[in-house]
Each structure stands twice: as C-alpha cells, then as structure tokens.
Amino acid sequence: YAGSLSFNFYEQSCPLVEHVVRTSLRSISLTDPTTPAAILRLLFHDCQVQACDGSILLDPESDTFQSEMASGKNFGIRKRETINLIKTEVEVVCPQQVSCADILVLAAREAIAMSGGPMINVPLGRRDSSTSPNFRQADASLPAANIGLDDTLQLFAKKGMTVGESVAILGAHTLGVTHCFNIESRLYKPEVDKIDPQFEIFLKMNCPFGSFTSNTSFIVNDPTTLSFDNQYFVNSLNGHGVLRIDAEMPLDPRTAPFIQTFAYDQEVFFQAFSSAFVKLSSSNVLTGNQGVIRTNCNRLY
Numbered sequence: 001y002a003g004s005l006s007f008n009f010y011e012q013s014c015p016l017v018e019h020v021v022r023t024s025l026r027s028i029s030l031t032d033p034t035t036p037a038a039i040l041r042l043l044f045h046d047c048q049v050q051a052c053d054g055s056i057l058l059d060p061e062s063d064t065f066q067s068e069m070a071s072g073k074n075f076g077i078r079k080r081e082t083i084n085l086i087k088t089e090v091e092v093v094c095p096q097q098v099s100c101a102d103i104l105v106l107a108a109r110e111a112i113a114m115s116g117g118p119m120i121n122v123p124l125g126r127r128d129s130s131t132s133p134n135f136r137q138a139d140a141s142l143p144a145a146n147i148g149l150d151d152t153l154q155l156f157a158k159k160g161m162t163v164g165e166s167v168a169i170l171g172a173h174t175l176g177v178t179h180c181f182n183i184e185s186r187l188y189k190p191e192v193d194k195i196d197p198q199f200e201i202f203l204k205m206n207c208p209f210g211s212f213t214s215n216t217s218f219i220v221n222d223p224t225t226l227s228f229d230n231q232y233f234v235n236s237l238n239g240h241g242v243l244r245i246d247a248e249m250p251l252d253p254r255t256a257p258f259i260q261t262f263a264y265d266q267e268v269f270f271q272a273f274s275s276a277f278v279k280l281s282s283s284n285v286l287t288g289n290q291g292v293i294r295t296n297c298n299r300l301y
C-alpha cells in the first residue's frame with residue numbers, strides 16, 4: 001500500500017534521528033567544508049532518477065558494474081559514503097526503522113541550514129528502492145550540464161513547482177563548484193547561449209582547452225561558495241552565471257523578475273527555496289510498504 005509522508009513520521013520509532021543526522025553531518029563537515037555542497041547535489045541526483053529513494057547510493061553490482069553512478073551525468077558526485085556512515089549511526093539507535101532516502105533528505109536540509117540557509121521542515125516516511133537503476137536510466141533522467149531554460153522549467157514543473165520555485169531551487173548553486181568538464185561545450189563548442197566577454201575570458205583562463213578530464217580544475221558556482229546565501233542571483237544578474245541555465249535565467253522575461261527579487265531579498269529566496277525543496281524531495285516517492293528499508297545504503301539487501 002501507499003502511505004503518506006508526515007512531519008512526525010519517526011516520532012515513535014526513532015525520535016533521535018534528526019539529532020543524529022545533524023551532529024554527524026556537522027562533525028564530518030568540519031574536516032571537509034565542501035561536504036554540504038556535495039550532499040545537496042547528491043540529493044537532487046537521487047530524486048531525479050526514479051524518486052528520492054536512495055537509488056544513487058547503490059554500489060555497482062559486481063557482475064555488471066551498471067549502477068546509475070556509471071552515468072557521465074553523475075560526474076563530480078561525491079559523499080555517497082557519508083550517507084551510509086550516518087546510516088550506521090542511526091542503525092545503532094533505531095535499527096531497521098529509517099530509510100536511506102530519508103537520511104539523505106535530512107542530511108541535505110542540515111547541509112543547507114549549517115551553511116547559513118533556511119532550516120527547512122521536511123516531511124518524512126520515504127522508503128528505499130528495491131531495484132537498482134542502471135546508467136541508461138540515469139542518463140535519461142538527469143539534466144545535461146548545458147540544458148536550456150524551457151527544458152529546465154519543464155523538468156521542475158513535473159515536480160509541481162511554479163516558475164518562481166524553479167528559479168529558487170537553482171539557487172542551490174549558491175554552494176559548491178562546477179568542474180571544467182561540465183562547461184566544455186559552453187566554452188569551446190558553438191553553442192546557443194552568449195557569454196559575457198569578460199567572464200568568458202575568466203572562464204577560459206580557469207578552464208583552458210584540455211583541462212576537461214581533470215578532477216582538479218573547476219570554477220566556484222558563486223563567490224561565496226561555502227555560504228548558502230543569495231549571491232548566486234547577484235552573480236547571475238551580473239552576467240557571471242557559470243552554467244548555461246545560470247546565465248539564461250536573468251535574460252528571460254519569465255524568470256528575470258524572480259532573479260531580481262531573490263538577488264534583492266534573501267528572505268524571499270529562502271521561502272521560495274524551502275517550498276521548492278519540499279516539492280523536489282516529496283515527488284513520486286515510495287511510501288507505506290512500497291520498497292524497503294535498507295540496512296546498508298550501498299546494497300539492496
């Protein structure tokens with residue numbers, strides 16, 4: 001049967017879960033301050049393939065090596081092991097109660113809050129996938145790095161987001177980095193979107209031709225890459241959007257008003273982001289007795 005998500009789902013079965021996720025993620029982030037960015041992107045990529053069901057956490061099956069992580073669109077995805085580490089701690093206090101999918105959602109909302117963003121109240125009760133999507137499914141479901149605005153708005157409309165919420169959720173790019181690999185086509189292949197000439201010089205200096213396979217050449221997504229603030233919108237208004245979508249939104253009449261509002265008023269951004277985050281993380285999830293509660297997030301059984 002399908003159940004439903006609720007805000008007090010673990011009140012009886014695991015009242016400590018939020019506390020465990022919070023303290024654990026905080027201590028891990030002390031040793032690597034880029035953890036919050038990685039966790040937030042990890043959540044998006046989990047939710048995009050099937051649903052937020054922990055499928056991205058599954059290791060390749062030894063005989064096929066065809067897990068969704070084999071998709072090129074998951075380039076740069078990190079910290080899958082962090083979720084399993086937190087899961088191990090949760091298993092100690094409440095064995096077999098909390099899904100990996102919920103732990104990832106809780107970790108992502110802690111990642112946002114600990115970086116200075118809003119503390120988002122998230123509904124819980126997701127179940128983990130009992131199947132392992134392959135890289136083809138991930139290829140088909142994840143947006144390309146050079147996706148344009150129409151396709152992006154369509155993608156988020158499928159999660160029930162308004163245009164304002166779609167703009168807000170991309171404010172997640174207030175954290176973290178983009179590897180040169182992901183802007184190769186923007187910089188060195190004839191593309192439809194125009195780059196501010198000064199900024200193009202900056203990008204090409206940091207991502208010279210031939211740097212694409214390197215794991216160590218990247219551009220920060222906004223100047224305050226460790227803070228969850230509204231600088232992403234200020235940055236993209238100034239023509240410094242790193243990805244095509246970051247650059248297109250301030251130029252399109254459908255999205256420009258939201259970019260301006262969010263750049264001007266961080267509180268309005270935080271509110272729109274919070275409702276978008278709940279939609280992103282609740283869409284089409286497994287509940288009730290669908291799916292499973294994994295013991296080890298990286299394995300099906």
Ligand code: HEM
Pocket residue numbers: 036037038040041044075076077078143144145146147152169170172173175176177178179180182221243245
């Ligand atoms: C049209 C939709 C989107 C596209 C095309 C897109 C694309 C990308 C790309 C290409 C990167 C760079 C990855 C790398 O090179 O390591 C990135 C980074 C990132 N994205 Fe997105 N993204 C989208 C939506 C989202 C959403 C909805 C979220 C979260 C709610 C998100 C969160 C992040 C974060 C936090 C990073 C930084 C990761 C890190 O530093 O490790 N993105 N995104």
Ligand SMILES: [Ca+2]
Pocket residue numbers: 045046047048049050051052053054055056
């Ligand atoms: Ca998934």
